[in-house]
Amino acid sequence: MSIAFTLGTYVARRFGLATLGMLTALTGLVALFDFIELLRRAATRADVGFGLVATIASLRLPFVALQIMPFAVLLGGMTAFWRLTRSSELIVARAAGVSAWGFLLGPLLVAIGLGAFGTAALSPVSSVLLARAERLDNAYLRNAGGVxxxxxxxxxxxxxxxxxxxxxxxxxxxxxxxxxxxxxxxxxxxxxxxxxxxxxxxxxxxxxxxxxxxxxxxxxxxxxxxxxxxxxxxxxxxxxxxxxxxxxxxxxxSFATPDTLSFWALPGFITVLEQAGFSAVRHRLQYQSLLSLPVLAAAMALLAAGFSMRQARRGGVAQMIGAGVAAGFALFVLDRVSGEFGEAGTLPVVLAAWAPAVAGLMLALALLLHLEDG
Known part of the structure; x- marks a missing residue:
């Protein structure tokens, strides 16, 4: 068993644990604010109790986790790589002749696996539970009609x-x-x-x-x-x-929103929607966004490595980590802006959905090439 493989497995395990921990923490934080907002809306309704509010908030948890997964990969990856650099483990590995490309393969595969899991497995669960949460929300908190x-x-x-x-x-x-x-x-x-x-x-x-x-x-x-x-x-x-x-x-x-449809159900619903003469732009955009999720997660993992593997003795670690967080927010803003242009028909759906993932991947590769080979 080669040193690069052993080191890659070790780094991948540290990366995966840090990412899952960050995903859990961020999901809990967002769910807490969502729960507080639901309590505020339910305060004026005598027929809505604490249990119903807690049920709606808990049903939204998989949806929240799916939405923040790329950012959790970025922050979790930065945490893992910064700890490995601070403990000099990565410095020793490089001194032994192992390049960054050798031990980054494991974390990259973990990130792609998390993105694929979110698309293929978490999306169906999220859509079913979110649809139920919206039905409860509409029935008890919104009293919406026109179903x-x-x-x-x-x-x-x-x-x-x-x-x-x-x-x-x-x-x-x-x-x-x-x-x-x-x-x-x-x-x-x-x-x-x-x-x-x-x-x-x-x-x-x-x-x-x-x-x-x-x-x-x-x-x-x-x-x-x-x-x-x-x-x-x-x-x-x-x-x-x-x-x-x-x-x-x-x-x-009033049709089913794209978020309440799983990745596997979207193609069939898009066909039915278009055959009925309605626009399916939002649903196509959601489908392409779910397809691009593994690539976006991989881009976030590489960005985390590029912004957090700087040696502490060179200084500027805080600035590099801050720049990594800023880059993550920039990709988030780009994703929202391109999505709005895609829904408006200004950009092709495929370009609007894949632009953030491709842009993040190119930025991460350029940064790593500069740090490792530049």
């Missing part, structure tokens, strides 16, 4: 029904038609439509079936409808209007 979902190509919508007193609920189901209707004022259409109208206590009032529904400003218009009453009587009606507060933008915004 919509896509299933098997059909769009499901829920809205208040103002035609009945006390106000009931209308549930619409249909297949979206891509594109705007240029023959009328309608901006959104559904085909093969079914509407269930329920009372405030969830008792069925009537069912409406129509070949098409058009979303006009402030109302749904159903043509050639069949109205089935509570007594199972059928009444043909050439035109039925349902008041609504929904708009195409509100319908699209």
């Amino acid at each position: 919509s979902a896509l299933a098997a190509g059909r769009l499901w919508l829920r809205q208040a029904d103002r035609d009945f007193e006390p106000r009931g609920v209308a549930i619409l189901s249909g297949r979206p038609v891509a594109g705007r209707d240029t023959q009328s004022a309608a901006v959104f259409r559904l085909t093969d439509v079914t509407v269930w109208r329920l009372s405030s206590d969830d008792k069925p009032l009537e069912r409406i079936e129509a070949p098409e529904a058009r979303l006009m400003p402030g109302r749904w218009v159903l043509a050639d409808a069949q109205v089935f009453g509570a007594d199972r009587s059928v009444t043909p009606r050439p035109r039925v209007e349902l008041p609504t507060e929904l708009t195409p933008d509100r319908i699209e915004d």
